[in-house]
Amino acid sequence: MARTMARTIVGIDVGTSKICTIVGQAGDGRRLNILGVGTVPSRGIDKGVVVNIDDAASAIETSIEKAERASGFRINHAFVGIAGRHISSLNSRGVAAVQNPDGISRQDVARAIEAAQAVALPTQREIIHIIPRAYVIDGNEGIRDPIGMSGLRLEVETHIITGEAMAIQNLIRSVERVGVQIDDLVLQPLAAAEAVLSDEDKEQGVMLIDIGGATTDLAIFAHGGVWHTGVIPVGGQHFTNDIVYVLHT
Ligand SMILES: Nc1ncnc2c1ncn2[C@@H]1O[C@H](COP(=O)(O)OP(=O)(O)OP(=O)(O)O)[C@@H](O)[C@H]1O
Ligand SMILES: [Mg+2]
Structure with missing residues (x-):
């Protein structure tokens, strides 16, 4: 070592x-x-x-x-x-007024993300990830990196993942x-x-499925960003158990 x-x-x-x-x-x-x-x-x-x-x-x-x-x-x-x-996910938008319209700063982006995060969260849940997917500047959608761009109103679309x-x-x-x-x-x-x-898969749109022992994890990407994530409580063990049941072994 x-x-x-x-x-x-x-x-x-x-x-x-x-x-x-x-x-x-x-x-x-x-x-x-x-x-x-x-x-x-x-x-x-x-x-x-x-x-x-x-x-x-x-x-x-x-x-x-x-x-x-x-x-x-x-x-x-x-x-x-x-x-x-216990994992769940949601998409949330946040808005911030740009402080200096000549160039959007990291602080403007941080304030927009903070606004997106202000969703009603039950007390027994915690945020695991807040992932910015795309930005909207003065109504212009689909902006990936807003830093340095001019504008008055910055919106961010985020994907928020929470757990118990x-x-x-x-x-x-x-x-x-x-x-x-x-x-x-x-x-x-x-x-x-x-x-x-x-990156190309995510750009084209793709769904990832990971079939585990007892859970199946999934993530959907489109336009380069994450659109949905989830965990389904069904996995390989269920198939094995069903086969055992049918064959009476
Ligand atoms: N070659 C195979 N064909 C079909 N099923 C398989 C094969 N190899 C493993 N499995 C099944 O895959 C499952 C294990 O998957 P994996 O190792 O991804 O689970 P895990 O990550 O431990 O569980 P989880 O993600 O649900 O918490 C088991 O149910 C096993 O029976
Ligand atoms: Mg696994």
Whole structure:
């Protein structure tokens, strides 16, 4: 474990069937060189959600140890995937008056995004991601990067992903218990999309479906941005159980 964590990115996928830790190192451009993977059967997880912190933490720890051995890196922080039926998403618009009409600034964009985020959220839910999809300047739609453009009224279309506070906290606790700091939580279908979709796919319009053990994750992209995300509580185990039932095995 002599090497340092410089330029090293770690991801942990806490799934219903398996827990997977992957260590990668940033290469040229957007390339990521995979240094090591640690996969173990899942424990303490039901339909993508932690139901027993002790069991989940112990399985996460074993997966991390395996990835450490495979990569030769000491893992002390990681990005963690989140899914489960508690996830929901909505699209929301926010508006801000531009402070200096000669050029829209980062602060104008931040205020528009903050306005979009002011949706009525039940107290037991937390926001996981707010993703700006496109901007509208003085009624002109489909603007990708508004910074520096002139205008008076800036609107942003965002995709907001929320989850149950309890489910989020239990996942965070299970990872932190093994001494690993969380860089960020990433919605599982968005992480999968990052890995398998090209910019062109997202531009043309595409739906990503990840059929897991107990949940199916999906993400829909159009015009380069994310339009819908969701987690359906049906997965491969349901097919297996149905076959077992029909064959009476
Ligand atoms: N070759 C295969 N053909 C069909 N099904 C398969 C195959 N390999 C694995 N499966 C099924 O895929 C499921 C496991 O998928 P995956 O590892 O993506 O789940 P997971 O990420 O642990 O679960 P989840 O995302 O639901 O929390 C199991 O139900 C398994 O039976
Ligand atoms: Mg999965």
